[in-house]
Amino acid sequence: MTIYYVLFCVHFLLFSWAFYNILYFGVKPSKSLSWILITFFFPFLGVFAFTLFGINRRKLKFFELKETKKRKNYIKKSFEDKKEKHLEVLDSIKAKKISSLVYNNTNIPLKTKNKVTVLKNGKETFKALSEAIKNAKHFIHLQYYIIENGKIFSEIKELLLQKRKENVEVRILYDAIGSYSLSKSVKKELKDAGCYIYPEMALKFGTFLFTLNFRNHRKIAVIDNNIGFTGGVNISDQYITENTPLGIWEDAHIKIEGDAVCSLHKSFIKDYFYATEEDLSEQEKYTASCPLKSNTKVQIVSSGPDYDQSVVMQQYLSFINLAEKSICVMNPYFIPTFSILEAFKIAALSGVEVTLLLPKKGDSKTATYSMFSYFEDLMKAGVNIYLRDDFSHSKVIFIDDEIASVGSTNFDCRSFEHNYELNAIIFDKDVTAEIREEFKMRKDLANKIDLETFLNRSKTQKTLERLCRFFSPLL
Numbered sequence: 001m002t003i004y005y006v007l008f009c010v011h012f013l014l015f016s017w018a019f020y021n022i023l024y025f026g027v028k029p030s031k032s033l034s035w036i037l038i039t040f041f042f043p044f045l046g047v048f049a050f051t052l053f054g055i056n057r058r059k060l061k062f063f064e065l066k067e068t069k070k071r072k073n074y075i076k077k078s079f080e081d082k083k084e085k086h087l088e089v090l091d092s093i094k095a096k097k098i099s100s101l102v103y104n105n106t107n108i109p110l111k112t113k114n115k116v117t118v119l120k121n122g123k124e125t126f127k128a129l130s131e132a133i134k135n136a137k138h139f140i141h142l143q144y145y146i147i148e149n150g151k152i153f154s155e156i157k158e159l160l161l162q163k164r165k166e167n168v169e170v171r172i173l174y175d176a177i178g179s180y181s182l183s184k185s186v187k188k189e190l191k192d193a194g195c196y197i198y199p200e201m202a203l204k205f206g207t208f209l210f211t212l213n214f215r216n217h218r219k220i221a222v223i224d225n226n227i228g229f230t231g232g233v234n235i236s237d238q239y240i241t242e243n244t245p246l247g248i249w250e251d252a253h254i255k256i257e258g259d260a261v262c263s264l265h266k267s268f269i270k271d272y273f274y275a276t277e278e279d280l281s282e283q284e285k286y287t288a289s290c291p292l293k294s295n296t297k298v299q300i301v302s303s304g305p306d307y308d309q310s311v312v313m314q315q316y317l318s319f320i321n322l323a324e325k326s327i328c329v330m331n332p333y334f335i336p337t338f339s340i341l342e343a344f345k346i347a348a349l350s351g352v353e354v355t356l357l358l359p360k361k362g363d364s365k366t367a368t369y370s371m372f373s374y375f376e377d378l379m380k381a382g383v384n385i386y387l388r389d390d391f392s393h394s395k396v397i398f399i400d401d402e403i404a405s406v407g408s409t410n411f412d413c414r415s416f417e418h419n420y421e422l423n424a425i426i427f428d429k430d431v432t433a434e435i436r437e438e439f440k441m442r443k444d445l446a447n448k449i450d451l452e453t454f455l456n457r458s459k460t461q462k463t464l465e466r467l468c469r470f471f472s473p474l475l
Contacts, residue, residue, distance in 0.1 A: 122239025
């Protein structure tokens with residue numbers, strides 16, 4: 001009897017703690033109610049799950065770790081550029097609104113002197129990245145969610161080792177979860193050659209529960225502050241090898257040359273400071289802007305739990321709400337929040353042509369079933385949905401054939417609330433037209449979902465969709 005009484009008291013104390021934090025720091029009433037029920041009816045396990053997945057990091061100051069405070073302070077320092085008077089060069093009111101939203105959320109200004117090269121798949125991306133590394137003179141900075149052993153990383157590793165012999169600085173950041181398979185021997189080989197390689201969001205005793213759910217999902221490469229790469233491509237053979245369950249992962253990336261590379265690099269510098277406490281921001285060679293005569297306008301969007309707002313979700317919402325003619329989306333994990341779902345429906349019902357190009361199958365059955373659960377509502381509102389037979393890992397949205405976004409951000413709660421993400425907004429009709437051509441080619445090879453046929457899918461399929469949708473906040 002005594003042990004049950006003790007367990008009850010402990011459960012009551014833990015539930016009270018969770019209830020207080022849900023009540024005062026929760027965001028959505030429906031989500032808060034769900035967590036209250038979970039923490040009450042599942043003793044200990046429910047509180048543990050809430051600690052891992054339910055903490056509202058932006059508002060709950062008790063769990064604002066020393067590292068998180070450090071990141072927030074460093075954001076102000078690393079992105080201290082004043083708002084540049086370039087909004088007048090943007091062609092439309094919607095472009096100005098999007099740019100202002102990003103700047104007011106992140107302090108990252110619009111950059112106007114750039115050249116952007118669209119890299120349509122992993123093969124093109126690795127070729128361009130390898131060429132840039134070969135030509136590096138001063139430093140090579142790489143940051144990826146996934147770096148894993150294989151043909152691609154072996155080739156890049158050999159290039160990096162060669163550049164170290166030429167006294168070129170090499171710094172590498174990788175996510176501790178995403179790159180869990182990266183072998184210790186490879187990391188040691190790089191370190192022994194003088195490369196600086198560190199995990200981002202390392203799983204440490206004492207902070208494990210508060211960092212496990214917050215991953216660094218960014219993909220950044222900066223060479224000599226002249227060339228930058230970002231998008232959805234990781235360092236993995238999945239982008240070149242057909243002999244995988246999903247075949248070759250198709251993905252979009254971009255190469256940036258010009259003054260926007262400086263903004264891209266500052267995001268790396270901030271994350272590097274967080275991982276190592278080494279401050280690179282005081283050295284001009286890492287922060288000097290390199291504008292080109294080209295005039296493509298680019299704005300970097302950095303987002304994560306260390307920002308006060310859900311920056312990338314607001315960016316996507318602004319795209320959807322401000323579109324006048326068309327919205328086109330390629331994304332592998334389309335599990336929209338309520339606000340995103342309603343925005344798509346409103347756009348379609350308002351006469352905007354909305355087209356979603358999504359993969360028929362994915363690397364997570366739960367995520368795929370959850371994604372399918374949103375299709376009926378969207379199609380009834382007039383949204384066009386096409387399913388690709390190959391696995392599309394691209395994270396692309398463009399509107400009115402004028403403004404495009406390419407980056408690391410998925411259309412799901414994890415990217416919006418939990419992950420550190422990065423997108424590049426391209427305010428250029430020519431670049432957007434190139435992206436649209438690739439989109440059209442992929443769409444023509446895909447299968448459009450017919451609403452009437454979709455409504456007749458099996459009850460088993462519908463049940464699985466609804467069950468998996470329940471877990472969408474965790475996906």
